[in-house]
Amino acid sequence: MPDFTRSPEARVGEVLDNRYRIWRVVGEGAFGHVYEAVDEHNTRPVAVKVLPPAIAEDPEWLER
Numbered sequence: 001m002p003d004f005t006r007s008p009e010a011r012v013g014e015v016l017d018n019r020y021r022i023w024r025v026v027g028e029g030a031f032g033h034v035y036e037a038v039d040e041h042n043t044r045p046v047a048v049k050v051l052p053p054a055i056a057e058d059p060e061w062l063e064r
Contacts, residue, residue: 008033011050015040020048031055 020037032051
């Protein structure tokens with residue numbers, strides 16, 4: 001599970017799910033952090049949203 005005690009910028013360079021390498025922070029707010037990343041399986045740019053635990057563990061929020 002992502003660590004929300006660190007700043008969003010601390011994730012730059014990190015690889016999520018052995019696939020998505022974070023390039024930069026695009027936005028942040030109460031519902032998570034959004035990053036520009038690259039899909040290392042096909043080298044395409046992607047947006048990745050990382051949700052805080054309170055939202056990530058709530059089935060109703062995840063459905064949205």
